[in-house]
Amino acid sequence: MTDKKTPIDPITHDHQRVNIPTPELAPMMDPDDARPIKVAYEQRNPDLDPQLIWRGKDIDQTEITVDAPPIYLQEQVHPKAIIEDLRAGGQRNGQGGGADLFDHFGITDDDREAEIEFYRHHRKWSNRMILGDGLQVMASLAEREGLKGQVQAIYIDPPYGIKFNSNFQWSTTSRDVKDGKLEHLTREPEQVKAFRDTWRDGIHSYLQYLRDRLVVARELLTESGSCFVQIGDENVHRVRALMDEVFGEENFIAPINFQTAPYATSNYLPAVLNTVLWYSKSGSPKYKPLFKEKTDLKSIDLYRQALGPDGATRILLDKEEVSSGPRDKSFRQYRLVSLISQGASSEPQPLQFAGKSYLAQRSSHWKTTVSGMYRAMKALRVQETKASIQFRSYITDFPISITNNIWTDTITGSFNDEKLYVVQTNPEVIKRCLLMTTDPGDLVLDPTCGSGTTAYVAEQWGRRWITIDTSRVALALARARIMGAKYPWYLLKDSETGQKKEAEVTRSAPSTSDTYNDIRHGFVYQRVPHITLKSIANNTEIDTIWEAMQPAVEAALSDLNTALAGHPEPFEVETGGRKGDKIDFTAQGEVELPSGEMAPANGFMEWEVPREAPDGWPDAATEALAAFWEARIARQKEIDASIAAKADHEYLYDKPYEDKKRVRVAGPFTVESLSPHRTQAVNEHGELIDEHDAASGKRGAGEQEAENYRTAILENLAKAGVQQAGREDRIDFTSLSAWPGEWLAAEGRYMEGETERRAGILIGPEYGTLQRADLVAAAREAADAGFDLVIACAFNFDAHTAEFQKLGRITVLQARMNADLHMAGDLKAGGGNLFVVFGEPDIEIVEDGDKLRVRLLGVDIFRPATGEVHSSDPDEIACWFIDTDYDEQSFFVRHAYFPGAEIPYKQLKTTLKAEIDEEAWESLKRTESRAFARPKSGRIAVKVINHLGDEVMKVIGV
Known part of the structure; x- marks a missing residue:
């Protein structure tokens, strides 16, 4: 351990x-x-027509009335x-x-x-x-x-x-x-x-x-x-x-x-x-966007080009390479995006790029300012195409796509x-x-x-x-x-570990404010950069970096041109305004580029410099070429770092950071x-709705049908009787008549041997649960009227009623009504017992030193005719709970067992296997509890739930 x-x-x-x-x-x-x-509740605004019409919809009724009964807390x-x-x-x-x-x-x-x-x-x-x-x-x-x-x-x-x-x-x-x-x-x-x-x-x-x-x-x-x-x-x-x-x-x-x-x-x-x-x-x-990785989307197919650190570009022809990225990881995968937006600018916006001039087409304009466009060029984010220039959007700029x-x-x-x-x-x-x-x-x-x-x-x-x-x-x-x-x-x-992680992610100093572990401040989320043309165009730090590092690039370029002066082999230019032309290193003077700019006739412009030196170049030129690319790549790294630092980011709300050491x-x-109580009608202002209003449609048809409920139950009870655990324990009524009581609806007479007995009939709610307090009140009324016992008929009993079997001399039987009585013509089922007595948990308290255990033997079915008790099989029990210190105010689930169902702790068992021994895990499937201390209250409560969701509870003094 x-x-x-x-x-x-x-x-x-x-x-x-x-x-x-x-x-x-x-x-x-x-x-x-x-x-x-x-x-x-106001159901609709008539000004919002058209509306959907169905049979039974009263289009002139402006209100919907709804029961709002109390809610009772059963378990904690x-x-x-x-x-x-x-x-x-x-x-x-x-x-x-x-x-x-x-x-x-x-x-x-x-x-x-x-x-x-x-x-x-x-x-x-x-x-x-x-x-x-x-x-x-x-x-x-x-x-x-x-x-x-x-x-x-x-x-x-x-x-x-x-x-x-x-x-x-x-x-x-x-x-x-x-x-x-x-x-x-x-x-x-x-x-x-x-x-x-x-x-x-x-x-x-x-x-x-x-x-x-x-x-x-x-x-x-x-x-x-x-x-x-x-x-x-x-x-x-x-x-x-x-x-x-x-x-x-x-x-x-x-x-x-x-x-x-x-x-x-x-x-x-x-x-x-x-x-x-x-x-x-x-x-x-309230809306927070969710994202998916672009590699999971079809849009990944758009990123079919890659840019090397030296500015060289290549096409990704392999579909696998498009999906997983370039094989040479120094290359950055990108797509080209238009730099033009609809609508003419107020004044011309000419641009010079790589020795050519570009102007936005008629009735269009550049997506950003001219100064912003030049910053994008400095960042190597602009690429010439056949007819214009476009923006390089790297897949890493925004590696996710919004979920649609x-x-x-x-x-x-x-x-x-x-x-x-x-x-x-x-x-x-x-x-x-x-x-x-x-x-x-x-x-x-x-x-x-x-x-x-x-x-x-x-x-x-x-x-x-x-x-x-x-x-x-x-x-x-x-x-x-x-x-x-x-x-x-x-x-x-809002936690110390969260503050440290946030500081780590944002590369800032940890917050020194107090923490309270308040969930309302949220989690520490993973995030991704969101680099856009706008963020680059507005990043003035690019100009600062350019001014600081461009002299080194220009000096290396000058050294390269000086080293190549007089070199006999001309060089064919592959990019820019002189694309296809050859530079004659023995020439003199300058030439004019298509942009109107002047370039040395016998030397390179920055965008024309090759990555590798051709055969035959002198050693001095090769060394100058290496220095040039070293300076240019250094400048680019600084610009890229600035872009990443200044970019916006998106939170991944479905990917918070985890503490793997905690469960x-x-x-x-x-x-x-x-609660099962009947209701009286009140409008949205809390005013009583009188019976005339109710009859006019402000009360539902279900309440009008409820008047027939009691009569139907008594008719079925007279025919079917009450079934106990065995056929010999069936209660058949010799007579059943209405009784004018507050709680008891009828008087039933039946024979117990040679003696006639009188039973008071309590009828529970049509849709709801019969409470313990209802049984107590009915038993008192039965005692006053001289009845021998109470038969409480209900579709469902509150779990707390299970322990209530008797009040003084009055025995109380809880007869669960078959749901077929609900079904009318909708869900008619075959025959069967319509009223069956349901019992209480059959429990045994076991002394274990100074502690106690509870042994669940089943659920008792009480036979009043013979005084016998029959217990159901424990496998019929889905789960059972114990409140090991019941305070008679509310039920706390302190022990939980699952003898007839799958244990719901599979994942926890794997995680905590070294800390909880196998016997403790096995106890979850048993019908005998683990040992617990004697309760300070002197009472425990046991609740049993079967596979149909029925609940019974028993309180025991120990």
Whole structure:
């Protein structure tokens, strides 16, 4: 075991978030906070016609009303604490130092006394994973938590088409989802509602679904914010029209087309592209360009010439040499660029170059000033062509090219790891969208979480994130993915190491200012020069260098001409105004060049001097030639260095510098869910919408249908009864009648042996979760009314309800309702038990010296008729968590185990293999925990999650 530990750290954010309740503290909420509201949003500006019309769209309705229920904090996860505990466990050092890390989730110091005052105070920022309808969650974030105008980028990946398998995954263990296959239909109520609401009326429902979410998403964006919608070719044209309506066509930025597969099969033209539509909230979105190396682009073919240090040029004929650069690395690869722009100059701009005169063509002008053009000539940046002169643009001047809106390197598998989810976006696509439009510390939101790719990418690049999904399966996958993620440690600009690196890159003295590791200052990025004609033309230092070093060049040239005077062999000039003419070294006087300049009849001008001495030249001439080129090359090196130093540069925002010796894990995040309460309608001004208004269309059809919900449940309950673990434990009702209670909806009578029993029936929300507080209230009402037990029927139970089995003499059965009851005519499935009692974790506490272990035996299925308990197989458990010091206020994930799923720590295991022994890694797959210290609170909590995303929790006093 190594003594030196690899540093493991997350990036944390010096931001705050509103203090929201946990289920444990929900009973202490102010009634006004707990009361759900409806919020109205203006859906469109009628002046922006034309608009897209679909069946069910009320073109005269100016508002959209959305439920904004409270959001409850279910779990608090700090991946570093889990890894540190694992490392400590591997070294047999007990529980480790994870407990202190969870202080991050606390209320800010200024608000410490306000722990149970919700929405009025703030806590330290932690990223968020929220279970619920994205529309309602976004409305709640905007209206209850004040995030309106706070989100910098929103990435939406809605279903592409109307096939069920394009939307949902039914289990964490399988991505094989076949459309129309009954056993692959999800049974999650939120998912069923999403599917039913989205596809009940085909494309018409889809457009309504997406329009509502875009309207609320726009409200969350900052004025410089961007919204990205990923869509396939099936609906891209409709979504483009829809986004024009919501955001305004003037705020359309670009369609991004990215390749998803190398090939496809089709009866006609194969389609291998998807599209991301990019809109901004205003006309001035935040934008940071991304770049690609030119060697990766077709534009590399333009750089087909090379210039040697002596000024010699040659053509690159070999395609490989064009792509990889000249074989002689002293040559610089370049292309020729026009020096002329459209539009006549106010006065003539004659130029003399290499003994010739040049004038911009009629109705055109030089791209820079005459003095700037001469500086470019001094820098050897000008080359004569057949009819004019052009600018030499070296590939190293700007070795990158800006990324455009066609991405062909995004084929699935090019960048991402193994797919986790049936519909999983390539991380590279989301990465580019976020890097172009956000800075480190900015807030990113994804209302279509899926496998959590947006959250995964945002975490890597130091962005805060909120991700939302209706699927428990999706969040189970995303939670494990984020918990086990390993990221590069990018150097923070606001850090000592970052300051040193910045000084190294810029060749300046390190900053002496204090550092605070504030992510909002960004990372230290790699950068490349951006040399342009303008930067050269404006570089007056070139004149200074020329004046200082030109005398040496001219002196060497004079010595060369003197040494060749009287030489009998003439020399044919290859460049400039005397190209093709021969210099007679025995001649006298001067000759006039085409430019009007005078040149010695028996000597060279600077641009005419050859690199190699011809045979027969005297030794004195050969020595003078060498001195000439030495002086000229020295002058050129100084000019090139000046050009590089004075040039602008571009930051490579996708290439920050890394500290290879450090490991980064995800920062703290929370898992949250919506409240299930009914809502009352309030407009955007907080005013109550009366029932007449609601009937007039300001309330959705879904609420009008809810009146039939209770009747339908009771009818099915009377027919199907309640199924326990075995057939012999089935509860069949002899009668079932309505009951006028506040919590209990019906009275059911059934026989237990020869004795008739009375059961109070509690019906949970149609779309939502039944809370522990609901069970407590129902049990008290049942006791007052003389019932024998309570049967709570719900599609989903909060994890905290699992431990609540009895209140006094009243037994409480939790009967999970089959999602077929949701499906009506949309997703009819075969027969089966409609109401099944679901139990609690079967747990055993094991003493281990002065420490404790938890042994998970399965999940109990309670049989009230016989008093027996049946445990499920541990392989049916996807993961289970322990809060080893449960404070009865919130659940902290201090231990995490994955007995029935892949361990999400593969990359970390490779990095930390020498520091965490194999037994500690193996413990992650077990159903018996590592040892931990006895809790100071005297309680622990165990949460178990199966492959379908169902959660149960049990609190144990130890």
